[in-house]
Amino acid sequence: MPKLSSRPPCVIELPPEPRAVSDNRRPRWVHRLAQEAGLFLAATMLGIAVILYCVVFLIAQRHLPGGFELTSTVNSTLPLVLAAVAQTLVVLTRGIDLSVGGVIDLTNGLAAITLDGSAWGHAGQPGTGSIGTMILGSLLVLAVGGVCGLINGLLVTLGRLQPILVTLATLSIFQGIAIRVLPQPGGAVPQGYTNLLANPNWPTSVLWLVALAVMWWMFRRTRFGVGVYAIGNDAAGAAAIGVPVASVRILAYVLGGVCSGAAGLFLAATATAGDATAGNTYTLTSIVAAVLGGVSLFGGRGSGIGAIFGAFVSSMIVNILFFAHIDPLYQSFYEGVFLIAAVVLVGGIGHLLRRRY
Amino acid sequence: MAELDGVQAEPAIEGRGLSRSYGGVHALNDASMSAVAGEVHALVGENGAGKSTLIKILGGRTRADTGTVSVGGREVKFAGPDAAHRLGVWTVFQELTLLPWMSVAENLMIGREPRSRLGLIDRRGMERRAEDTLAALGAEHIDPLALVEDIPLSQRQTVEIVRAISYEPDILFLDEPTSSLVEREVVWLFGQIRRLRDRGTALVFTSHRWNEIRDIADRITVFRSGRNVGTFKELPEDDAVTLMTGRRLEALYPQRPPPPPAVPALALKSYNARGVRDVSLELRKGEILGLGGLAGHGHRELFFSLFGAEKMIAGTVEVGGKAVRIRNPREAMRHGIALVPEDRKTEGLLLAMSVRDNATLAVLRRLARFSILRHVRERQLAQGLIDRLRVRTPGLSNPVGALSGGNQQKVLLGRWLLAEPNIFLLYDVTRGVDVATKHEIYELIMRLAKEGRAIMLYSSDAEELAHLSHRVLVMREGRIAAELSGAELDAEIIVSAAVRDRIAT
Numbered sequence: 118m119p120k121l122s123s124r125p126p127c128v129i130e131l132p133p134e135p136r137a138v139s140d141n142r143r144p145r146w147v148h149r150l151a152q153e154a155g156l157f158l159a160a161t162m163l164g165i166a167v168i169l170y171c172v173v174f175l176i177a178q179r180h181l182p183g184g185f186e187l188t189s190t191v192n193s194t195l196p197l198v199l200a201a202v203a204q205t206l207v208v209l210t211r212g213i214d215l216s217v218g219g220v221i222d223l224t225n226g227l228a229a230i231t232l233d234g235s236a237w238g239h240a241g242q243p244g245t246g247s248i249g250t251m252i253l254g255s256l257l258v259l260a261v262g263g264v265c266g267l268i269n270g271l272l273v274t275l276g277r278l279q280p281i282l283v284t285l286a287t288l289s290i291f292q293g294i295a296i297r298v299l300p301q302p303g304g305a306v307p308q309g310y311t312n313l314l315a316n317p318n319w320p321t322s323v324l325w326l327v328a329l330a331v332m333w334w335m336f337r338r339t340r341f342g343v344g345v346y347a348i349g350n351d352a353a354g355a356a357a358i359g360v361p362v363a364s365v366r367i368l369a370y371v372l373g374g375v376c377s378g379a380a381g382l383f384l385a386a387t388a389t390a391g392d393a394t395a396g397n398t399y400t401l402t403s404i405v406a407a408v409l410g411g412v413s414l415f416g417g418r419g420s421g422i423g424a425i426f427g428a429f430v431s432s433m434i435v436n437i438l439f440f441a442h443i444d445p446l447y448q449s450f451y452e453g454v455f456l457i458a459a460v461v462l463v464g465g466i467g468h469l470l471r472r473r474y
Numbered sequence: 475m476a477e478l479d480g481v482q483a484e485p486a487i488e489g490r491g492l493s494r495s496y497g498g499v500h501a502l503n504d505a506s507m508s509a510v511a512g513e514v515h516a517l518v519g520e521n522g523a524g525k526s527t528l529i530k531i532l533g534g535r536t537r538a539d540t541g542t543v544s545v546g547g548r549e550v551k552f553a554g555p556d557a558a559h560r561l562g563v564w565t566v567f568q569e570l571t572l573l574p575w576m577s578v579a580e581n582l583m584i585g586r587e588p589r590s591r592l593g594l595i596d597r598r599g600m601e602r603r604a605e606d607t608l609a610a611l612g613a614e615h616i617d618p619l620a621l622v623e624d625i626p627l628s629q630r631q632t633v634e635i636v637r638a639i640s641y642e643p644d645i646l647f648l649d650e651p652t653s654s655l656v657e658r659e660v661v662w663l664f665g666q667i668r669r670l671r672d673r674g675t676a677l678v679f680t681s682h683r684w685n686e687i688r689d690i691a692d693r694i695t696v697f698r699s700g701r702n703v704g705t706f707k708e709l710p711e712d713d714a715v716t717l718m719t720g721r722r723l724e725a726l727y728p729q730r731p732p733p734p735p736a737v738p739a740l741a742l743k744s745y746n747a748r749g750v751r752d753v754s755l756e757l758r759k760g761e762i763l764g765l766g767g768l769a770g771h772g773h774r775e776l777f778f779s780l781f782g783a784e785k786m787i788a789g790t791v792e793v794g795g796k797a798v799r800i801r802n803p804r805e806a807m808r809h810g811i812a813l814v815p816e817d818r819k820t821e822g823l824l825l826a827m828s829v830r831d832n833a834t835l836a837v838l839r840r841l842a843r844f845s846i847l848r849h850v851r852e853r854q855l856a857q858g859l860i861d862r863l864r865v866r867t868p869g870l871s872n873p874v875g876a877l878s879g880g881n882q883q884k885v886l887l888g889r890w891l892l893a894e895p896n897i898f899l900l901y902d903v904t905r906g907v908d909v910a911t912k913h914e915i916y917e918l919i920m921r922l923a924k925e926g927r928a929i930m931l932y933s934s935d936a937e938e939l940a941h942l943s944h945r946v947l948v949m950r951e952g953r954i955a956a957e958l959s960g961a962e963l964d965a966e967i968i969v970s971a972a973v974r975d976r977i978a979t
């Protein structure tokens with residue numbers, strides 16, 4: 118064995134750090150931009166989409182869209198917004214929730230028969246429920262959404278099953294139950310309820326939207342919120358630093374279920390009636406909206422605010438195609454093209470903002 | 475060698491009769507170990523001896539199949555790392571646990587974020603506190619706002635260490651903490667270790683670098699094949715190697731072949747890349763050319779850009795006398811250039827794939843011609859490699875991710891050996907590799923040189939450079955600052971050439 122020098126070879130007075138790292142620190146906003154690249158991009162995309170929409174609207178209608186268009190767009194997009202936030206909660210944990218559509222079916226059907234009290238034999242005209250039945254019905258619907266999420270969460274966490282398989286199966290199950298709850302489209306949502314959630318004449322829905330964004334902002338600043346991001350980043354790493362991975366994951370599914378339930382409520386309020394198949398499309402559109410909003414399907418990156426933007430981008434695309442007189446048959450084709458372009462952009466810009474070592 | 479029997483002080487943490495197996499592999503086999511307050515206890519052993527497994531059990535990350543753990547004399551059953559944290563037991567695991575897409579501040583403060591009046595996390599306050607924590611522990615060069623994914627590996631390791639230390643633990647496990655630190659940070663870490671020891675922390679750490687162990691350890695426990703073979707106060711390296719491997723190693727560094735004739739294999743003229751400035755050098759066939767210097771002075775960029783994994787900016791590259799352009803690793807491989815990097819987790823291995831697939835990845839195209847015989851041949855090649863490098867794996871079809879850190883490194887090195895390139899760029903390949911395997915890797919390098927292959931070698935261990943190289947080029951701030959050969963091939967000369975501002979050449 119060769120004799121090793123008596124001191125470790127490196128403990129010689131070292132010169133100052135070659136790259137004075139603290140001098141070239143980047144300002145906070147650059148870091149934020151790098152971390153939330155998807156969110157900023159979604160906001161930009163939404164801006165562009167709104168301008169495009171105004172242009173095609175102006176050409177088609179000879180005037181600019183006004184308060185009515187704003188209200189009706191927000192009213193009709195809110196269910197998708199809620200579904201996208203529900204999807205985001207699960208996707209952030211590196212999961213995916215295919216049952217979103219099924220939960221909306223079920224809660225939408227339930228809303229149609231509980232809000233006016235007809236489910237428990239409330240006497241009187243259909244569609245004229247009291248304040249009591251509306252509150253009770255809403256809470257019941259949200260709770261059912263939460264239970265659906267709980268089932269998903271328990272199967273994924275305790276059953277150690279793949280989220281995609283679990284939620285594919287529960288999607289069918291929830292759809293099946295929804296049909297039992299409301300075999301035919303119908304029921305009636307009290308006018309007062311519609312006025313509160315999705316008033317066609319007053320922008321109440323904008324208030325709900327703001328409330329949702331504020332709730333997300335708060336969620337991100339709770340231990341639970343940090344935990345959701347942490348397990349999406351690296352579940353083993355999160356566990357090693359003491360994040361209760363199993364309960365955080367279950368809770369994320371539960372909260373997602375509640376959001377899907379809220380989507381069912383808003384859908385019923387806008388339609389003023391229920392339909393146990395009206396939610397089916399939301400499984401895919403919620404994923405599209407989340408991705409457009411910069412949420413990474415690999416988990417851990419993205420935000421609910423971005424998903425809200427994403428939902429509006431996709432509904433703007435539909436509006437633009439409508440006013441541009443694009444054959445409805447090509448609609449999904451264009452939606453797909455936009456989606457791919459958005460994903461490429463998010464990836465590319467994120468890459469550019471990265472500091473390279 | 476003085477073996478200790480009966481420690482006077484009550485152990486702060488103790489594992490008794492611990493066993494743990496994975497499938498058929500006994501990672502730990504009736505192992506025991508204890509650490510007392512105010513000592514630095516080194517855990518040494520070959521790759522796969524079970525050091526990390528023991529630390530994971532004592533740190534609450536894994537359960538033992540049998541055996542008991544006690545903290546402060548009380549038997550405990552850890553439900554998870556946080557249960558250990560509550561008893562003041564913190565661990566820096568061998569594989570890092572930082573969350574990549576979150577900021578340094580979030581990673582440091584997770585679980586103890588400052589709250590605003592509303593009970594919500596105060597992000598600004600969190601960032602300030604992270605900044606203070608980094609500064610208080612002497613790591614103020616790390617930007618608390620940066621995403622973990624965007625900071626270099628050595629800083630990530632530092633953050634991980636800072637996080638554990640900032641809890642002022644009573645018991646601290648450090649599993650190969652120095653393997654991805656640069657020199658300056660090792661000095662920093664040892665300062666922190668001494669400070670913690672003096673305030674009564676029990677520290678357990680593992681390393682494959684003997685000079686570190688000799689420098690800092692108060693006691694040394696040797697592991698072999700999943701059990702401890704003794705705890706010592708003083709242990710010469712030779713004896714440690716014998717205990718770890720079960721055989722005597724004649725000399726760590728084999729005889730180097732005589733300097734080859736000047737037939738160039740690779741020549742660089744005014745070569746520039748990001749962080750590399752005007753480098754001109756010639757690498758001969760059969761030569762082992764060492765590159766020395768402090769980390770962060772352009773070696774990494776030189777190696778990675780030569781391999782086409784980073785952009786080259788200006789200059790010429792000649793392979794075998796012909797000017798070439800290398801734009802990506804595939805072109806580099808076509809010109810017979812191979813790069814073995816040091817960070818196996820992110821830069822090479824497909825952790826979920828089998829040992830065999832990982833080993834034969836670089837030669838798959840060549841194998842494909844044998845169609846039917848291919849599988850047989852693939853097995854043979856992989857098996858030969860496993861035997862030659864003494865990779866400890868239960869079988870060829872086990873996923874690489876389940877091997878111990880050092881054994882993963884051997885598989886990565888082996889992959890390139892199979893590809894038989896003419897020019898090897900070896901970037902700190904012996905990091906985290908045990909002594910016996912180091913010796914084998916050295917012999918392999920010598921053999922490759924004798925076969926006429928050209929080898930460019932960077933190592934963070936100056937001792938290694940001095941003993942293996944025919945010539946050593948010392949880099950400083952991206953330039954070649956000195957060329958050493960003959961009697962100048964000495965670790966101390968290399969290091970002082972690396973730190974001196976101006977070298978009179």
Ligand SMILES: Nc1ncnc2c1ncn2[C@@H]1O[C@H](COP(=O)(O)OP(=O)(O)OP(=O)(O)O)[C@@H](O)[C@H]1O
Pocket residue numbers: 496497499500501502519520521522523524525526527528568866867876877878879880881906
């Ligand atoms: N999760 C796992 N699955 C399968 N086998 C494992 C797992 N973890 C460890 N092993 C096996 O247990 C043995 C001991 O591994 P361990 O990581 O404890 O070694 P080590 O002493 O830390 O080695 P090194 O110095 O290379 O880090 C190895 O043979 C390894 O292959």
Ligand SMILES: [Mg+2]
Pocket residue numbers: 525526527568649878879
């Ligand atoms: Mg280990």
